[in-house]
Amino acid sequence: VVSGWFSESRLYSDKMGKLLYYNNPMWPGEAHSLKVEKILYQGKSDYQEILVFESSAYGKVLALDGIVQLTEKDECAYQEMMAHLPLCSIPSPKTVLVVGGGDGGVLREISRHSSVEIIDICEIDDLVIDVCKKFFPDLSVGFDDPRVRLHVGDAVQFLRNAPEGMYDAIIVDSSDPIGPAQQLIEKPFFETIAKALKPGGVLCNQAESLWLHTHLIQDVLSVCRQTFKGSVHYAWTSVPTYPSGVIGFILCSTDGPPINFLSPINPIEKQKGALNFRRELRFYNSEIHRAAFALPSFARRELSSL
Ligand code: AAT
Numbered sequence: 001v002v003s004g005w006f007s008e009s010r011l012y013s014d015k016m017g018k019l020l021y022y023n024n025p026m027w028p029g030e031a032h033s034l035k036v037e038k039i040l041y042q043g044k045s046d047y048q049e050i051l052v053f054e055s056s057a058y059g060k061v062l063a064l065d066g067i068v069q070l071t072e073k074d075e076c077a078y079q080e081m082m083a084h085l086p087l088c089s090i091p092s093p094k095t096v097l098v099v100g101g102g103d104g105g106v107l108r109e110i111s112r113h114s115s116v117e118i119i120d121i122c123e124i125d126d127l128v129i130d131v132c133k134k135f136f137p138d139l140s141v142g143f144d145d146p147r148v149r150l151h152v153g154d155a156v157q158f159l160r161n162a163p164e165g166m167y168d169a170i171i172v173d174s175s176d177p178i179g180p181a182q183q184l185i186e187k188p189f190f191e192t193i194a195k196a197l198k199p200g201g202v203l204c205n206q207a208e209s210l211w212l213h214t215h216l217i218q219d220v221l222s223v224c225r226q227t228f229k230g231s232v233h234y235a236w237t238s239v240p241t242y243p244s245g246v247i248g249f250i251l252c253s254t255d256g257p258p259i260n261f262l263s264p265i266n267p268i269e270k271q272k273g274a275l276n277f278r279r280e281l282r283f284y285n286s287e288i289h290r291a292a293f294a295l296p297s298f299a300r301r302e303l304s305s306l
Helices: 075-087 105-110 126-135 137-144 155-160 187-196 214-227 286-291 297-304
Strands: 005-007 009-013 019-023 033-044 049-055 060-064 067-071 095-100 118-123 148-152 167-173 197-206 232-238 246-253
Touching (some): 005 049, 049 126, 067 075, 075 105, 075 167, 075 232, 075 246, 075 286, 095 105, 095 155, 105 118, 105 137, 105 167, 118 126, 126 148, 155 187, 187 197, 197 214, 214 297
Parallel strands (some): 095 118
Antiparallel strands (some): 005 033, 033 049, 049 060, 197 246
């Protein structure tokens, strides 16, 4: 944070001690900035640097290793889509696993679904959880649900040991693939996910930006098409504080009863109490669910021909 602005780039000092920026390699040549009102927390865990600040435009912000993970103003556009795209696509989800997501926001959204009986979460960094409990109670409220079982550890290891056919849905709310989330986009990880899912079970995976990461998305999509024998689709949403202002999800289903992600079979509007459970839905509805799968022409060409 320099001269009152946080920027999604990093600072380093050269040999003379002069401060310089380098761009994050995931978005070279650009760096979104937010004006800082007050720094609320700065710390280092075993895995990453954690920063919480009050911004003047987006409320409180959580950044890990200098990358925005969420802001109070637009987190709904990410967490609601990430949870409800998969859970509204299957008839009656009962067992759900969240990978990452230590802020609790995705848990909060899953708990709207009254059919769900078990919500496992595997987050690598317990300091993220503690910091979010202190500064983001509207998200960490997700941990208060009695159906939640917290596992602190590396999700790669957790999924290797997960019982076969355990979950109806797995939601990978992971950071960008630099640092602890590196292995979460590799084939062996997806193979353990496919195994841990029931037949007809679904995966929703954080899948970066159409504008910035076409090649990365192509690679992950092709791994998913090899690994998941049901359907594989790309959906996206608008999150102003993520790089390029959009972020996508890869949705996959295993062999079994066919899943049509494009049209929610388990619409949120028909579930008793779901729209207002703990707080009102701000972003997701069935119409935006269907719209999320519509791709711009360039993306349709680049992502579908694999
Ligand atoms: N809902 C907030 C958005 C996130 S959080 C990503 C979480 O994944 C972090 O809390 C991080 O500690 C956790 N994580 C990273 N690697 C692992 C791992 N190997 N096992 C378990 N948890 C992990 C994502 C924001 C996306 C930003 C887009 N630019």
